Amino acid sequence: MVRENEVRRNEVMVKRASAEHADAQLEFIGVIHTPWTSRLECPRQGRADGPVCEIEIFEPWIPALAGIEKYARYEVLYWLHQSRRDLVLQSPANDGQVRGTFALRSPVRPNPIGTSIAELVSATGGILKVRGLDCLDGTPLVDLKPDRTIFVPIAPPQKGDFQTG
Amino acid sequence: MVRENEVRRNEVMVKRASAEHADAQLEFIGVIHTPWTSRLECPRQGRADGPVCEIEIFEPWIPALAGIEKYARYEVLYWLHQSRRDLVLQSPANDGQVRGTFALRSPVRPNPIGTSIAELVSATGGILKVRGLDCLDGTPLVDLKPDRTIFVPIAPPQKGDFQTG
Numbered sequence: 001m002v003r004e005n006e007v008r009r010n011e012v013m014v015k016r017a018s019a020e021h022a023d024a025q026l027e028f029i030g031v032i033h034t035p036w037t038s039r040l041e042c043p044r045q046g047r048a049d050g051p052v053c054e055i056e057i058f059e060p061w062i063p064a065l066a067g068i069e070k071y072a073r074y075e076v077l078y079w080l081h082q083s084r085r086d087l088v089l090q091s092p093a094n095d096g097q098v099r100g101t102f103a104l105r106s107p108v109r110p111n112p113i114g115t116s117i118a119e120l121v122s123a124t125g126g127i128l129k130v131r132g133l134d135c136l137d138g139t140p141l142v143d144l145k146p147d148r149t150i151f152v153p154i155a156p157p158q159k160g161d162f163q164t165g
Numbered sequence: 166m167v168r169e170n171e172v173r174r175n176e177v178m179v180k181r182a183s184a185e186h187a188d189a190q191l192e193f194i195g196v197i198h199t200p201w202t203s204r205l206e207c208p209r210q211g212r213a214d215g216p217v218c219e220i221e222i223f224e225p226w227i228p229a230l231a232g233i234e235k236y237a238r239y240e241v242l243y244w245l246h247q248s249r250r251d252l253v254l255q256s257p258a259n260d261g262q263v264r265g266t267f268a269l270r271s272p273v274r275p276n277p278i279g280t281s282i283a284e285l286v287s288a289t290g291g292i293l294k295v296r297g298l299d300c301l302d303g304t305p306l307v308d309l310k311p312d313r314t315i316f317v318p319i320a321p322p323q324k325g326d327f328q329t330g
Contacts, residue, residue, distance in 0.1 A: 014225040016192070023193040023305065024244050027181070029275050036325050043325035044318035051330030057267075060179040061275060064253040066265030074267075077242075077278060079189050088229040092319035100231030102222075102239075102309045105316050110194045110226060111307050113242060115280065134325070140188065142276050144267040151270050153209035154257035160201055160208035160299070165216035 004039070005084050010098045012089040016110075030057040030126075030141035032078055037137050039082060045105070046116040046134040055118075055128040055141060062126040073119055073147035076133065079140040080112035114139075117147055169204070170249050175263045177254040181275075195222040195291075195306035197243055202302050204247060210270070211281045211299040220283075220293040220306060227291040238284055238312035241298065244305040245277035279304075282312055 007013060033054040036042045043050065055076065057065060068074075087108050089098040101109055118130035128144075145151075172178060198219040201207045208215065220241065222230060233239075252273050254263040266274055283295035293309075310316075 012228065022190040024191040024246075025187040026189040026191060026276050027250075028188040035328070041324045043328065044320055044323060045313065045316075045326075047326075047329070049329045051328055061253060061267075063177065064266035064275075065268070066254060066263075067268035068265060070264075070268055075280060077276070077280075081189075085192075088226065089231060093321065098231075099235075099319075100233060101229040102226075103230070103232035103235055103311060105310045105313065105318070106320075109308055109310070110229075111191050111242075113278070113308055115240065115242075115313075117313070131330075143274055143278055145270045145274070145280075146268060148210065148270065148280075148282070151210075153270070154264075155209055155271075156258065158209060159206045161210075161212075163200070163208065163216055164212070164214045165296075 008091045008094045009096050010089065011087055011091050013086040014088055016086050026079065026142055028079065028140035029061045030055055032133060032135055032139045032141055034133055034135060034137045039136065042136060043134040046132040048119055048132050050131050052121055052129050052131055053133045055130060057126040065123060068123045071146040071150055073117055073150060075145050075147055076116050076118050077143040078114050078135055079142050080107040080114050081140055082136065083107040083112035085110055085112055113142060173256045173259045174261050175254065176252055176256050178251040179253055181251050191244065191307055193244065193305035194226045195220055197298060197300055197304040197306055199298055199300060199302045204301065207301060208299040211297040213284055213297050215296050217286055217294050217296055218298045220295060222291040230288060233288050236285065236311040236315055238282055238315060240310050240312055241281045241283050242308040243279050243300055244307050245272040245279050246305055247301065248272040248277040250275055250277055278307060
């Protein structure tokens with residue numbers, strides 16, 4: 001379940017003891033501005049020719065954008081702040097058919113982190129304009145890194161780089 | 166800086182007030198077993214013909230693997246537990262040249278979450294065997310979802326799916 005936090009037929013939830021499970025803490029480093037204000041309107045996945053959205057970076061992280069124009073596409077990680085986190089089996093079509101959370105890209109997950117590939121349109125100060133996002137207006141930003149398919153590591157090679165098996 | 170948490174020439178760090186910045190909490194949902202026990206040996210990026218590694222899922226999340234065999238590749242999110250989080254400018258080659266953290270895939274990031282694309286080799290109980298990872302043995306697992314390039318949403322279409330701009 002995704003749309004309104006309802007639990008649907010045959011879906012299964014677990015009891016989360018959140019206090020016990022604060023294994024690591026996230027700092028929101030920015031916020032994403034999109035045209036979508038309801039989960040009933042969001043794209044199910046971003047598209048490269050989708051609307052231009054804005055990623056606003058907060059201080060003290062703005063200087064970490066240095067060199068951002070070097071890559072055409074970025075991997076964007078964001079916190080799906082309206083999602084419940086306790087479902088292990090979900091029914092995306094609400095038809096009684098369920099599937100495990102890890103075999104879905106549903107926003108409902110134990111750690112509700114969404115990932116998209118965004119095309120960089122422009123970067124000015126702490127504001128990036130991008131296409132390809134699928135999240136709600138106001139979604140907190142967690143990370144931003146060059147798309148793996150166009151990034152070549154700058155650090156010197158290490159032993160593991162050459163290991164196959 | 167990556168290898169031993171040193172700060173290198175021209176790198177810039179910020180002061181993080183972690184207590185203030187606990188904006189969201191992660192639950193570690195499993196652990197990753199790899200051949201690499203030192204950051205000086207890890208691959209800089211995973212490779213599809215790399216060694217077979219194991220992803221061990223913890224309860225209560227094992228039932229969330231139902232249907233995992235449907236996809237050949239998964240996006241894996243993990244917590245880079247040995248990384249510092251305070252650098253805005255980094256020098257991956259340690260040559261005095263620096264670049265912003267968001268223009269790098271360095272493990273050193275405000276929220277040190279690594280992402281890899283892993284080929285699924287087998288799934289038995291709560292253990293997945295995969296290729297394509299690049300992380301240290303013992304790295305905590307944060308999320309697991311089908312590769313976006315092979316996943317087709319099951320939920321009914323929404324207005325945003327059709328929006329271009």
